[in-house]
Amino acid sequence: MRKIATVSLGLAVAAVTTLAAATASAQAWPDRPVRMMVGFGAGGGTDIIARIIAQPLSEILGQPVVVENKAGAGGTIAADAVAKSAKDGHTIFMMNNGHAVSASLYKSLPYDSQTSFAPVSLVATMPLLITAGNDVAVKDAKGLIELVKAQPGKVRFASVGVGSTQHFAGLIFRSIAGLEMRHIPYRGTPAAIAAVRGGEVELLFEVAAPVIGQIKGGELKALAVTSAQRFPALPDVPTIAEAGLKGYDVTTWYGLAFPADTPAAIVTKMNAAVKTALAKPEVRKQVEDAYFLPATSTPAEFGTHIGSEIKRWADVAKDAGVTQQ
Missing domain, CATH: 3.40.190.150 (Bordetella uptake gene, domain 1)
Known part of the structure; x- marks a missing residue:
């Protein structure tokens, strides 16, 4: 019994010591x-x-x-x-x-x-936005769907990389709408934006923050917002659901x-x-x-x-x- 009691006491002391060390570490954090x-x-x-x-x-x-x-x-x-x-x-x-x-x-x-x-x-x-270069002859998601259906496999969409939310949003859009579009990944938003503006690709799926300035400045145009409701900063841009893809919501x-x-x-x-x-x-x-x-x-x-x-x-x-x- 004495041995068991000694072991139990030792474990208790160790636990208290560990807790005290962790508490002290947290109090000192961050120290760099x-x-x-x-x-x-x-x-x-x-x-x-x-x-x-x-x-x-x-x-x-x-x-x-x-x-x-x-x-x-x-x-x-x-x-x-x-x-x-x-x-x-x-x-x-x-x-x-x-x-x-x-x-x-x-x-x-x-x-x-x-x-x-x-x-x-x-x-x-x-929310994310579907944006396009000014030379793409559509003004909203409904027009985009019609364009892609007329040119299966030819329209390209950019994202910031394979596996990103932007990439996945494009895949879901493509799948739900029954479209054939090619995904072109880029290493980062600036490169993807440059590709759209330069005509290397037609579309870009991107979160609003890095592209909204260029949309308001006329360098890019927003075709749709990916959330269930319209985006207050761009109230005139329709949702993808409004183009007929009910239930599409990527935020x-x-x-x-x-x-x-x-x-x-x-x-x-x-x-x-x-x-x-x-x-x-x-x-x-x-x-x-x-x-x-x-x-x-x-x-x-x-x-x-x-x-x-x-x-x-x-x-x-x-x-x-x-x-x-």
Whole structure:
């Protein structure tokens, strides 16, 4: 009995010591710059919202929050880097719903899209736009569908890369409308926009933030918005559902997550920092001026959201007959 009691006491002491160490670590966190990993190139929607939120987080946390772009494979390269990083709160992932899409698009990934991450909070949402160069002779999604049907296999659509939300939105549009379009991936939004403006491709599926300025400036034209409702910043642009594709709804979201097993106290502290940042009027204005809709959540709520999105896109991919890569 004495031996068992001694062992039990030893385990209890070890548990208390571990908890005390974790608490002390969380209280000291962050003690150096925090890397915010973005899975897409500079200038895209994910990069824009990451840079907007990084500045106030730096001020709140007392350490620089540095945005690091690690583009490629629909954001999965950055996701893998974060999943495998130290679980000390100094590497965080700015994910978007392409993270959930990738779980359905790829046959295998080097991480689990849900369990390899510790959700922190939603940050913002935004619809996508179907845009075209001014030399494309259509003005809305209905006209686009007619054009593609008249030229099967000839119309090309660009995205920021295979496996991205933009790519998947194009695949779903193509499948539901029964169209033959070719996908041309680019490494980042600036290259994809240049391709559309230069006539290399006819269409671009992209989140609103990086293209809305060029749409308002007349360099590109918006054919449709991908959300269920019209976008307040472009109220005259119809939805894809209005073109006859009932039920089409693709709205991208952005949120932060640490690698799994990051101490809960650090997750809680970062969640509070995100909420504090987005509660600042000047930060909310900056977010909204960039055409994002601010959004926050608890870590548990964000985790549930990620899980539901993974299931949703798996169901959509199956119904649309999307082939895994």
